[in-house]
Amino acid sequence: MIAKIMTNEWTLLAREWATYIALPIYAVFLAYGVANGTAWKSFLQENVAEAKALANEGFEKKLDKIDKIIAGEEHSFSEDPRVAGPLARYKGYEFATKPPLPTAAIAIGQSDVAPSYLKVQWRPMFKQQNVDEIENPENLAAGAFDLSFVLIYLFPLLIIALSYNMLSAERESGTQVLLLSQPVPVHKFVLAKILLRGGLVIGLAVGISIIGLLISNPDMLAPSSLWRVGALAVILVLYGLFWFGVATAVNAMGQKSATNALVMMASWIFLVLIAPAVLNLAAKSFYPLPSRIEMVQAMRLGDEQAAKESGFERAYRADLLRKSEEAALEASVNDFYLKVLPLEKQAEAIASPIFEKFESRKKQQQNFAENLKYLSPAAITQIAISELANHSAANFNDFNEQVAQYHEEWRNYFFQPVMENRKLSRAEVVNIPRFTYEPESDGVVAGRIFGNVVALFLFAAAVIWFGFTQLRRYSPAKR
């Protein structure tokens, strides 16, 4: 019976001109979203490769110079790359990079505001300047037209457009009485209508997204990515079902088509626009981050206090000038590095409370957002899809933590040689630790996504259950 109703529905839908406008436009948007995401992924790939190449080149040049020096090339003190202090502080640097995963094209997420490569030297990561990617703030604020935008914002709109009058249209055109005279309960009619529309819209969303992604990103065919593709399909189906559930519940109220459309639009505006923005405001208001201004000031005041406490002064070795300018410079530079590293450690210790507060607040804020996202299926979907792309806030936090660890490693590696006031050996320069990004394990990510999937499932199940229960009480005579 259901199959028969679906066939009839299909005949009707196929005669609606709106179907031929809405569906193709939607398909184009999906394809555009995929293309945009894919282009972004290659942009990230290029940048990351460039950063790595730059770091490699830096190390190679230094080794080259060292080889020449060892071979007996004449050089001044400041030209010798082996001097530990300058190498650790400004001559040497690593680019810690976060290469995009094969699934990066799914969503741009936070990757347009959070850097995917960071320059690491001795100085605190906080003080590293000019590491941001250049982007027009207006474009950033407008948000990207990526697959996740099409799926989270536009996908429900198409569902609303196709299903707001599933029942009301029958009633308004007078066919409902005829329908209900058949030995089929209302909920079966609705089920058939949903199955057809759902099959069409969800099928289109899942089909174009996944086929498009796989064609334009063949590297996604590896098993480590395919589970993410599967998860994307599940999330889309659940998110779509949620909106069909809303449509069922609204139709079951037995109101006019116009009222249904209004109620559904209102739910969309509330769940997709207002709720996430309110939650965002709440997260920021309940757990305000210490201002960056305070942090900069704490750092400056820490430097100042540490310098005063240790009586820091740059040594001017006039006594050595008679020997040679070079000798004086060498002595001054060595003295500077001997003093400055412990000095900075002291200064950072003074400033550390505000940095710790910043980190803990940031975690609290993110936990708060993570918990409150369960109030809006759109927020859940957004976060889950960003996770699949490895572009969520959590993914970037993990990257930043890895970088922080590596930064510590860099400092530890150089601290002793600087304090011993010596040059590094060639082997020591070769062995300077390098950064390798380890994406969070599939298990960890899958665990987080599982929570989202369960929540979406509950949302979808709740509205569908509610809708169908209401349908049992549906009275065609109303109005």
Added chain:
Amino acid sequence: MIWRIAQKELLETIRDGRFVWTGVVVFVLFITAIGVGAQRYSEDRALRQVAEQEDRELWLNQGDKGPHSAGHYGVYAFKPATPLAFFDPGFNDYTGTLQYLEAHRENQASYKPATDATALQRFGDLSGAMVLQLLTPLLIFLLCFGMIAGEREDGTLRQLMSMGVPKMKLVWGKAAGAGLALGVVLIPCIFVSAVLAALFIQGDGDPHTMVDFPAKLAVIVLVYLVFFASLAALALSVSIRARSSAAALTALIGFWIVAGLLIPRMSADVSKLMYDTPSAFELADTIQKGREAGPRAHEPNHPNHIAFKKKVLEEYGVDDVDDLPFSFVGLAFQADEELGFKVFDETFGGIRRTFEKQNRVRQFFGLFSPFVAVKTLSSALSGTDVHYANDFSKAGESYRRNMVTILNEDIKQNATGMTQYSAEWGYRANKSLWEKVPPFDFDPPGIQTILGRNMFSIFVLFLWLTGGFGLLYMSAKRVDSQL
């Protein structure tokens, strides 16, 4: 007659539960957003004022040291906000909040708040401006979609016509009624936000952030009035022409989705396609290449350094730097900086020009979406647009240039005859030099500059207004009890 129709519309609207609830939601969201915005604004202002003072103290009391070391110590410039920023944070989450001004480098303003935000940030910030720009239009559409189409469906339009109500008067009456109903929601909003603003920003006597404040406030109110009026005229026209009230509503919501959500995003993509933004690496590469030609002030053995020295000696007709009437080291530092100025003007200036071109492309899309135009104007008047961020960056950079010039000039004058090492490590300046560098100061653009920069968006909004009322006028003639 118009007045009576308006009164009836108002009464009917207020009795309509949908409008009341939507109105309440808009009111609550607006007040919440304004309250939080005002509180954040006053906190930020207090922090910034303390930081500015502290930073100045640190600079003045940095002790005796080489002027070039002081240049490396540098100064921080903190981006101030004008009071309207609490209403419209504009693009503030995506522009840097402070700029480090030091020797050798033009740093860009860093620490965009968006980098530290949660994933929810991308759904947008709930601000007063968001409520007015995105939600109030929906309220207007909700108010107007059934005004004529509904009367037609209920059969009351026929009665009205039979009573001889002139079509024009009917439509203007409806429009006035919509205006009154909107006023019922918005006037309390304005009143409460005025009180909140007075509470939080009182005592803000800072003449810098208050530049042209009353004029900016007046223009921003006008901008929103024009925006709302255009949308109301459009919605009423659609209500007159649509087959049914449902069709009118669908068309209006469709317009809202396309103009409010799709066009702003698509215009960003188009603008990037037309004017490519260079990557940070390309930029860094250009800067490095540009600066490589410099005299390498810190590296006396570098060929560039030697060549520069030779040139200077020839110019002054002496054989040794000791015979120069000033310190060669100071001159080399300054020459290096001046080359940097040129390179930075080309690179960062180029980026700013690219952004401006991109923004112009986006503004062009205002022809299809009044939402784009109103966002541009509102953020410009609130001091939260990209122009403002650029003005701040430019002010910071010219401050930096002045600072390093003063410092290098001092080396040039007072380290005469010293060797490279002595000039860099031995020569110490003191507070009297630090005092010669004035405190950082930034004046937000005045109303004339803002209007001048945004003529196109003003024109576009005016077009929407005249277009909307033109359409309404033509539609009014066609009001009929049947279509």
